[in-house]
Every structure is written in structure tokens, then in C-alpha cells.
Amino acid sequence: WVLVGDHKQLLPIFQTLDIKDKKVQEKLSIFCYMLDKYKDRSVWLRRHYRSNSEIIGFSSRYIYEGNISPVDKCREIKLNIKSYPKDMKFLNPDIPVVFLHVDGMESMREDGSRFKESEAKLATRIVKTLKGLGVKSEDIGVITPYRAQRDYIKELIKDDELEVNTVDSFQGREKDVIIFTITSTEDMSFVEDENRLNVAFTRAKKKLIVFGNAKSIHEKHKLLSRFVSYVKERGGYFTA
Incomplete structure (x- = not known):
């Protein structure tokens, strides 16, 4: 089976638990757990299909460690x-x-x-x-x-x-x-x-x-x- 997601966006909200510690939230996230356990089997989907290159550029550099970039049709949209x-x-x-x-x-x-x-x-x-x-x-x-x-x-x-x-x-x-x-x-x-x-x-x-x-x-x-x-x-x- 394949699990797809983005652990760099909002993590799951646990309504029955008062959890503010991000590390605890990550441990309770199935996606984060699997990503941590099977790092050698993880694959980046690197193509970004939404934003102008300068808009996504900040997140790509400082949050996604340079792992994503916009496709050509989005790169210069204004x-x-x-x-x-x-x-x-x-x-x-x-x-x-x-x-x-x-x-x-x-x-x-x-x-x-x-x-x-x-x-x-x-x-x-x-x-x-x-x-x-x-x-x-x-x-x-x-x-x-x-x-x-x-x-x-x-x-x-x-x-x-x-x-x-x-x-x-x-x-x-x-x-x-x-x-x-x-x-x-x-x-x-x-x-x-x-x-x-x-x-x-x-x-x-x-x-x-x-x-x-x-x-x-x-x-x-x-x-x-x-x-x-x-x-x-x-x-x-x-x-x-």
C-alpha cells in the first residue's frame, strides 16, 4: 500500500486530547510515524502545480529543504x-x-x-x-x-x-x-x-x-x- 501526505502542513487535530507539543502530535500522526520508520522507502513528489516560483520559493528553501519546484506552466504566472x-x-x-x-x-x-x-x-x-x-x-x-x-x-x-x-x-x-x-x-x-x-x-x-x-x-x-x-x-x- 501507499501512504501520501505532507507532514509540513497542519498536523491532525485531536479533539479528545489537549496536545500542544508538536513532537507529541507527530508521534500520534500515522503519516509522520511511517515516514520516520521507513525513511529509506520514502519518495518526494517534487513537482509543484500551484504557485509562481517566487511564492513557493520560500517554502521550498526553508521548509521543504529545496525538494520542490514549480512546473513550467506555473513558474511565471502573474x-x-x-x-x-x-x-x-x-x-x-x-x-x-x-x-x-x-x-x-x-x-x-x-x-x-x-x-x-x-x-x-x-x-x-x-x-x-x-x-x-x-x-x-x-x-x-x-x-x-x-x-x-x-x-x-x-x-x-x-x-x-x-x-x-x-x-x-x-x-x-x-x-x-x-x-x-x-x-x-x-x-x-x-x-x-x-x-x-x-x-x-x-x-x-x-x-x-x-x-x-x-x-x-x-x-x-x-x-x-x-x-x-x-x-x-x-x-x-x-x-x-
Whole structure:
């Protein structure tokens, strides 16, 4: 028999057990167990059929150890817009991966879930601009680690055809454009999970726009800091 999967994306959720230790989660995953036990029989499926090469390039280098690359038909795919506002140069189709530095702190809802007004409003503005340029609602996705941020953005956008959801709910999904609002600046534990970030980074086909507080990221998050540097090297770093 053949077992196929991706242990670098979200691991199984055990509803009857309170497990936060990733190593314990991996031991309880059949796929991870078999991969560890039969390493000599494992085979990489190296061809990637979704994203522009610069979008998948980060995950390929830092998460998949260089083991995947896009097929030719995906390598240079770009967002099909002919123009963009002067104050939104980051929408340039020739820049597939963007990081937007957004100042400010997040707030916390009564249930402990976090939201950040400045990022929510920026996501809404970008969405409305893209739609005005001819990008369909169903081709845009907005993702965030927090339910409070998801709910706030949904209220602002008011578009049932445009998917706004948490990272966990977006696994297996894909969109031409993904906007990922990191939201948190203080406690970044929820985005420390490499698998969760990998899901967020690999949903986009043509354009990935990530925003958060770059200073906080460099101080507190190694993998995200690498992502910001990766984007800077490709001319995709902007300040909102």
C-alpha cells in the first residue's frame, strides 16, 4: 500500500486530547510515524502545480529543504491587472511576493482572540482595489491566525463570495491572490508553528501579500524574519 501526505502542513487535530507539543502530535500522526520508520522507502513528489516560483520559493528553501519546484506552466504566472494606484505599487504583477510593514498594536476580544484594526482596514482596502481592477471575489482570499481578526474583516468587506478565514480553515484551498494578516505583535505563539505558516504561505497562485509589524517579527520570530528578508531580496518590501 501507499501512504501520501505532507507532514509540513497542519498536523491532525485531536479533539479528545489537549496536545500542544508538536513532537507529541507527530508521534500520534500515522503519516509522520511511517515516514520516520521507513525513511529509506520514502519518495518526494517534487513537482509543484500551484504557485509562481517566487511564492513557493520560500517554502521550498526553508521548509521543504529545496525538494520542490514549480512546473513550467506555473513558474511565471502573474496577476492579470493592467494598472494599479500609485500608492499601491505593491500590487505590481511583477512582484508576486509582498510584505507590508504595518505599525501599531493589536487589541484583544473578550474571548482572548486578537484583532488589529490597521491591518483589517488595509486588507479591506486592498480587496476593494483588486475588485475594482477586475479581480473576481472568488479569486481572492484573506487569511489570519485569529478568529477575531477574521470576523472583523468580514464585517468590513461585506462580500459573501470572498473567502475570509483562519489559516487552519484554509488548508487545501487556493486563490489567485492571498492576503495574510499576521495581526499579532506581542504574543506570536500562535504563528510560531512552522506548519501553520507554511499553509499560509502556499495558498496563493499569483500574488501573496503578507503584512505585519516587521520590527516585532525580527525580534520574536525566526522563520517570519527570514520571510521578510526573502521578500526584501526580491523588491517586495513596503511600508503601509
